[in-house]
Amino acid sequence: MIPAAFDYRRPGTVDDAVRLLADAGDEAKVLAGGQSLLPLLRLRFAFPELVVDIGRLDALHGVSEDGDSLVIGACTTHHEVIRDPLVRRHAGLLAAATATVADPAVRHRGTLGGSLAHADPAGDLPAVALALGAELVLRGPGGPRTVPAREFFVDYLQTALAPDELLTAVRVPKRGGWGFHYEKFSRGTQAWAMVGVAALVRHADGSFADARIGLTNMGATPLRATAVEDALRGVSVEEAAVGRAAEAADEGTAPASEPAVSADYRRHLARVLTRRAVLAAAGA
Known part of the structure; x- marks a missing residue:
């Protein structure tokens, strides 16, 4: 099927993306890897007036260390998560579970943040985030806030994300020795x-x-x-x-x-x- 008509924007910064979401309110959807959103658009299960494409924002990619935690950008792909040496060393469960997601084509396009924000209870990674005790970093007009995974998933396909907020990173405690x-x-x-x-x-x-x-x-x-x-x-x-x-x-x-x-x-x-x-x- 063909999606309903919508406006498309590709912001240059995270702040620009947040402003677009704030202006659009409930009428916007965020596009990262597209592996969850595009099927919804094609089947007309979603009718956004605006799609905000954050997939090329460098600030939302990559894995780094911050003390006893890893910080994984929300747009880091499944393929990158699987191969990253920091993830494999300190959060092996995340790498192992991500390797079971769908197929190689999906893993090369789909993102960690997209999977968590979609919040499908049949998805592999939300339960992994719970087990790891991950925290999700959200950015809205008022600045960043951090939400534990146990509070992030609210109901079926519903999260603690407000319409004007963006999931920017996932903080994963290092679990060496587990x-x-x-x-x-x-x-x-x-x-x-x-x-x-x-x-x-x-x-x-x-x-x-x-x-x-x-x-x-x-x-x-x-x-x-x-x-x-x-x-x-x-x-x-x-x-x-x-x-x-x-x-x-x-x-x-x-x-x-x-x-x-x-x-x-x-x-x-x-x-x-x-x-x-x-x-x-x-x-x-």
Whole structure:
């Protein structure tokens, strides 16, 4: 299909982009890599009067260090995230999960910030941001503000971004010494995850010291499997103990039922995939 008519602007600076959004109000959409927005435009699920293209703003690209955190520009592509040595060293879970997103063509165009701002609960990276404890840096007319990932995802395809704000960067705490793994189940290699599990664990002397687990597609927003995290702390790193803890993976979730997959099947997948992800993250 052909999108409805809209105006197009490509600002030269982040401040210019914010001014365009402020002037347009609810009638503007932001274009970064376009892998989420363009299908919505083609299918006429979105009817913006203005599209603001931020994809070429140098200030929104790249990865840097800031103390105990990495700062990743919102327009850094998935391909760049996967290959970046700082991400691979300090946030390996993000690199590993990003490598499972769609296909190479999408990964070369899609961006980390675009994926998070789109906030599809079936997307892989929102749950990873939760598990990592990431913070999202937003810029509006009043200046920048930082929102924890746990507060950023508000509802299905809804975030804490105001209409006149731009997601400019993602701050990711360095997680050196943590084991990690991203496990998902989908209908095909390029399909959305029916369920995904992002696992981070620390263990010593044969027992889990800490765990952080994010769930993909188990509700209207990404979720933390806090019941599993609590159940793992202090237990031995072995399959039976992890299996018992993983039985709590669907607590507090509200998965959707679809013709191809029921809510009960998603709950089953959450338990199975959590066990696999935790064991793999622990190297067991």
